[in-house]
Amino acid sequence: VLEEARGLLGALEAPSGETLALVAEIEGSVAEDRGAVELAAERYELQLRALEGLGRGAPLGEAADALRGLGDLARRRGACGEALAFYERASRAVEGAPDALRYRHEAQLAYRRSLCHAREGRGEEAREELARCLDLL
Numbered sequence: 001v002l003e004e005a006r007g008l009l010g011a012l013e014a015p016s017g018e019t020l021a022l023v024a025e026i027e028g029s030v031a032e033d034r035g036a037v038e039l040a041a042e043r044y045e046l047q048l049r050a051l052e053g054l055g056r057g058a059p060l061g062e063a064a065d066a067l068r069g070l071g072d073l074a075r076r077r078g079a080c081g082e083a084l085a086f087y088e089r090a091s092r093a094v095e096g097a098p099d100a101l102r103y104r105h106e107a108q109l110a111y112r113r114s115l116c117h118a119r120e121g122r123g124e125e126a127r128e129e130l131a132r133c134l135d136l137l
Contacts (some may be wrong), residue, residue: 001026021050021062028069037073044069064093064105071112080116087113107136 006023028043048066051058071086087109094105114129 017050017054021047041073060097061101064090080120103136107133
């Protein structure tokens with residue numbers, strides 16, 4: 001799928017920001033799955049820049065996906081403070097979105113926050129975030 005997406009992107013004379021963001025997201029996910037953390041972060045940042053270039057025309061929730069991906073990479077490196085900051089930005093990115101979209105993102109972010117808190121030995125905060133995740137679901 002990634003190679004097909006790259007081929008399609010290369011065939012376009014002037015790819016849209018949305019197309020660039022989608023391909024960058026796919027590349028980031030593949031790199032993350034392969035353990036190429038730096039490449040994954042680079043791709044998620046490219047996705048975010050492409051979406052920011054679209055302004056209000058960006059698909060709802062896509063910026064939150066990129067920010068969540070960057071947070072996940074930071075969390076896996078053990079940088080929980082950095083991860084929590086990305087998760088907070090992701091949460092702000094879906095403010096005002098329809099409930100179903102916002103709740104889906106917020107549930108995912110609550111789960112990830114619980115992982116950070118648990119990793120840092122903050123069990124009560126981890127439990128609170130897990131309870132929030134369940135409430136949102």
